[in-house]
Amino acid sequence: MEPVDILKQYWGYDQFRPLQEDIVKAVLSGNDTLALLPTGGGKSICFQVPAMMKPGVCLVVTPLIALMKDQVANLKKRGISAYCIYSGMHYKEVEVAMEAARRGRCKFLYVSPERLQSKLFQTYCDGLQVNLIAVDEAHCISQWGYDFRPAYLQIADIRSFFPNTPILALTASATPKVQTDICDKLLMKDAKVFRKSFARANLSYSVLEETTKVDKIQHILDRVPGCGIIYCRNRKRTREIATLLQLQGIPASFYHAGLPQQERAARQEAWINNETRVMVCTNAFGMGIDKPDVQIVVHYDLPDSLEAYYQEAGRAGRDEEKAYAVLLYNEEELTDMYARIAMQFPSLEQIREVYQCIVNFLQVPVGSAEGVYFDFDINEFARVFQLNLTIAYSAIRLMEQEGILQVSESVLLPSRAEFVTNKETLYQFEDAYPALAELIQTLLRTYEGIFDNPVPIYERQISRILLIEEDEISSMLHQLHQYGILKYAPRRDEPQLCFMQERVSAPNLRLNMARIEVRRKVYTDRLEAVFAYVRNSATCRTQLLVKYFGESGTPPCGVCDTCLKKKATALDAAAFKRITDTVMNLLQEPVELDVIEQSCRDVSKNNLLEVLRFLENEGLIKRDISGKILKK
Structure with a gap:
């Protein structure tokens, strides 16, 4: 075969x-x-x-x-x-x-x-x-x-x-x-x-310097039909932008790792099925999602590497139809990101302080906790200890990279149960509480070893066996727990922190700071590559991206913002203005492209199309659903 x-x-x-x-x-x-x-x-x-x-x-x-x-x-x-x-x-x-x-x-x-x-x-x-x-x-x-x-x-x-x-x-x-x-x-x-070549012929990259980014996003979504993704750095902003878009009549939702798993799944499904047009999200969204018809990806905030940007922007246009990747920025944001490098790589003293706060927060004694998982909400943690969230997050990331601990945004831990009484007492309990007897027997038949150690149990499975609603099964399990018959730990889908080695006293915490300094230099270089990309106004965006990944000899894409600008300015200023005026005068009402071509017979088709693309890219004209051209 x-x-x-x-x-x-x-x-x-x-x-x-x-x-x-x-x-x-x-x-x-x-x-x-x-x-x-x-x-x-x-x-x-x-x-x-x-x-x-x-x-x-x-x-x-x-x-x-x-x-x-x-x-x-x-x-x-x-x-x-x-x-x-x-x-x-x-x-x-x-x-x-x-x-x-x-x-x-x-x-x-x-x-x-x-x-x-x-x-x-x-x-x-x-x-x-x-x-x-x-x-x-x-x-x-x-x-x-x-x-x-x-x-x-x-x-x-x-x-x-x-x-x-x-x-x-x-x-x-x-x-x-x-x-x-x-x-x-x-x-x-x-x-x-x-x-495979990193060039994407159907994907038009644009970088726009904007102060009122939400207004620009609405403007972009008015011009580009179809579904889209808007990436943001923080969770709060995803909600805010989604709400603003909804107020403008745009079906939008938001997504981040802090939402319950079922809610994340439901929102993702609604977007995949085109019930939601726009997903406003952190970078927790998108991995492994095979949706080919995404037409627009907007980055509200700057990514901190071209690798991340290329991956996220690349979720547009997988169906090989024309699609758009737009990155919004302003100079104040660049200055702020550069200043935040020090917070991204805190000192050893700062890392030890965060470590001490973690063990206090989780009440972990010295010499314990290796391989143990704890519920860990970093926002609540930073609030309780009045820590700078960026420094706390960065210190934890560095401790992860040094193999000290590990934090998962969301780990689904199934419910666990263990009978904590002997069989004779259990029989007596069943006689006294017959309403719970069938559940007890189901647990014994379904989950091997439940008398010896905590085992994973699944409320939905028990619900199907007993033909009882899942919520009622959970309530009955809680009752058994309260009666001291069963030790029941309900399932968790919370961020988890796990100690990869036994807890030490903070002054004895060891990290390889020389290695961390190397990573700081690498991070700074990546950030500077992002800055060079957004400040570029002359070189084709695709050429810049593929060169970063070691690919050479790629021709200009012809569809990014810098390529379109070059094409539009290839005409002399007088000719460009003359064609522009002719087009705009024609657009008192929506017209077909061939009507414009008839009125511009003295202009080559290539030059006319270049001017139209430029005007469309600048938001002065657009096409309606029938393909006619009209003023914005």
């Missing part, structure tokens, strides 16, 4: 996208491979197809829990067995997934990088037949990258268990330096490297 047959059988596609088949064949030949495919380039197909063609399980390493769950769910819908293992799971759940993989009942095992180092996971490795190790978001392995995660540095260790298994590293954005680092850190041998 050929790769394209697997693609057709399970995914319904008749052919691969550019480079996908080359990557698949390299993996099938046993080569270590690095694949650079821009956002929406179909990275998952590159490991899923070859894994389906070989015996054994594909080990997929990814840091994104939500994406991990989505991909497992999608594979199961296609009749493909898949499991995932991530931070916060009980060891019993991990055992179930690993046992399925060892017995050949799992084709794809998704694992967070932190889990690779657990003793339980490694105990099972000897019995696993792994046909491929796929590393998603591979740029996270490099300290030169924009999203460095120390757990990625340990991925190469797992190769010792599977010495003959090829590794496929995938990323949407990596500079040449990061590409080299990925190959080195993953111990790749004679790696095959595939790069």
